[in-house]
Amino acid sequence: MKALLPLALLAALGSLQPASANPATLYQQHCQSCHGDNRMGAMAPALLPQSLERLKPAEILDTIRHGRSATQMPAFAERLADVDIQALAGYLKTAPEQPARWSEADTAASRVVYADPARLPAKPVHRADPQNLFVVVEAGDHHVSVLDGDTLSPITRFQSRFALHGGPKFSPDGRFVYFASRDGWVTQYDLYTLQNVAEIRVGLNTRNVAVSSDGRWVLAGNTLPETLVLLDANGLKPVKTLAVRDAAGKTSRVSAVYDAAPRHSFIVALKDVPELWEISYDPKAARVYPGHVHDYKMGEALSVDGFLNPRVTPLDLVLDDFFFDPAYRHVIGASREGRAQVINLDIRRKVAELPLDGMPHLGSGIAFEEGGHRYMATPNLSSGRVTVIDLDSWQRVKDIPTLGPGFFLRSHENTPYAWVDAMMGPKKDTLAIIDKRTLAVVKTVTPRPGKTTAHVEFTRDGRYALVSVMENPGELLVLDAATFREVKSLPMAKPIGKYNVFNKVTRSEGTSH
Template structure:
């Protein structure tokens, strides 16, 4: 009790530290990262944007800067105590809540090239439908790769933390990127040139492109809303408040609509783009739980979504808008990274699990569990191809995450376990359009893309890369091919 006098002093000290950190931010950071930390030439420094980055990593960047970027090293200017205070300051919400409205979106729009002045045919030697778009998250770059020769055609800087998977125009000419801090970029794969950019939000989940190639839909965590853009130049068409963070947005081609999962309300939204001038008013489908991520049945009539209340998954019929069934799956299935294929003439669906070392295989007609395949640890990505006898699945969250399993799609047994680079994380596979080869990522700053022959499983080529977190084949994506993500 005698030490109660210390409490006001500790509070005063903490408040003083926060004040000093705010002053240090204003002096050293604000010119690049913006007033109220919403970003400018540098990325946003908000809790929503930094949520996946550990405090030690934030401290490392402040101290030593970022290679090949404008981020300087501040260790010579700031003490260790000042840097620690900045790290803590950046992980707290700003004193004034960050906002981003339609005028902000319009003001951020940048037209970088005039499409009318560019050739409409590919200006390179590669097959335009067998290109790979590679996201190198180690230094925030995009690599365009020839999928026949496995040679780099272009490499350019991206905005901070591109995620959610690039999406393509229906003809494969254009690719659209979403960064974590809300920047949407349009790139011309025929001319290897950035066309336009716009900032659609402050923290973005992902985007989708309509089947007719006219619209881009962006789902935001902050502010909680949907943003419709014109796919030709990324100009703003409309914003739709959701009063919720957006978990995911996808296009459902047979339905001529976007499907949206919301993180804070028990609803799925369907936005039709079938009309000549759609109004994008949502059809609200009641769910029995908040849905984190989802996958579709092959005909896009049913939605399979993660549901904690169901203890696994919830199946929603999109035609009737009714919940068909719950699926009891232990752990935390990652349905958005699942994949499907035909086994004995019937469609099956398999999902990795981010909290348990198992893969769950379901019958897509009855939604009954066929088998749980034990793995070396929790996984994140599964990929296959109609011409491959295997589905490839990582063990991303396991201590030994340098392993990757090859599961026989007919026997549902692990046929092979590879360790491409011992000691380094192996994850995320994507096949060439014809399925003859596949590319596997080594998630490390001194990582690589490893090219395998999909039949012999022999390594064909190794391309050094800076943490290639994902790669996406144009043909597979625009055809919504079996075995790849949508």
């Protein structure tokens, strides 16, 4: 009933509460009804350390004090003493007294279907080209915008789950987009009818999801609990859950899951054990992989019981970040210790060490062809450079100096340029533009001085580059990809990423997969 009382009375009640109250008691009094027992989430997100790891302490304090606009999260600055707010914020960053658990039954019970997939109309309800839509993840207020890539104007904007992973995934035809939130929710959204189709909570902390190239499956990878969850892509019905552990029984968090379309398989990167997993979803595959406790055989018909039995590639270190060569025969991986390797997925072993040091961000790398050679290029999280590697010889071709440590590198088949940010350093407001023909920086642009500017995505034809001003409030800038001049700006709430349907489903060499 407190929410119905006048603000002045609420303030008076808050001032009567003793300072330095037990934070667990504060949670039960003020947070439990929305965020759930044991902080696992209910109508509001989970408040576990894993769920909050990307929030700075100041952001957590600000949310408790002032609430969140456009949500049901209230402000507590007038109800709680500041010392109690600080104690509560610290409490949320610690592990619960009882270990948080999430079972297959919990997953099944969480599923909500909003629209019968069998009754969805065959054509879009809007006039935009469905292959040239952009999906924009706005972290500032947990919303998603859908843009018409031809007019570069919004079609719709809707509220998302809390703290979406920046990289949504698409069905092969581009009709559906799948989102994963940090606290375990997977959402299927229909870009034809602009509505949610289904949602399901697959865990308490989820890294990301992958969609199979045949459009049948969604695979979610969790860090809490340490599981893989297989879902039917059409309606998100749970199919099977696999505990992630090595041959000795050691459990591991999932670092990421990927779809390797040419191989008709998922690739799973592990965070705590030196292994790389490959899970085939080809129903016609008949393969035997001898020599490992996880080996499996797939018959002519897809067996769900045998489906999540991975082909394991043993490694000599844990690889934290990854890049695939265009044929998906090789994984280029880097560890946090500064080592990088090339793993051949066919023979299941390392075939080369790579001259990559520091913290290369391979997951945001690009591939391109120039002068008859195939190259990959990656930014670096710890130094101002882009490293170019020859994909035939696995040798470093060049280190291109940039303005500072960068997170994203992006390009397109129809442009000779690659764009890289420096968002991890003092030049966070400036993008460097690299000529792929000369491997040199030819231009820098600072569209919004002093504001973090990063993550470029191109229109379907490569004519325009969309750039995020990652502030709240922020902007989505449209720049001409040839002249680098700004042609349009759209207000956004910290747009952490935007994704063009055509570029994603065709696996453009200039964007992440």
